[in-house]
Amino acid sequence: MKALIESIVTPLVDQPEDIVVTETEEDAKIVYHLSVNQDDVGKVIGKNGRIAKAIRTVVYAAKSDSNKRIYLDIM
Structure with a gap:
């Protein structure tokens, strides 16, 4: 899933080297922080x-x- 998020976001930004995707897994959900x-x-x-x-x-x-539910948090 991290690779999918990175592949979607990379063409949108001017500085793709600064893209960081982290994953936090809890009981009923998975949160990806972009x-x-x-x-x-x-x-x-x-x-x-x-x-x-x-x-x-x-x-x-x-x-x-x-x-588990999946959430995407853009920071």
Whole structure:
């Protein structure tokens, strides 16, 4: 899942070397924390959050067979 998030975000940013995806697993959910360079945050979020919503939609659709919910947190 980390590779999927990175492959989606890499073409959007100017500094792809600053992309960091971390995973936190809890009882009923898995949270992916995406952090990018401060200058690229707006590009990842997009106007009115449209790009962020689209990224979340793809990640949620590609979730594994586990019963845990998946969340994407953009920092």
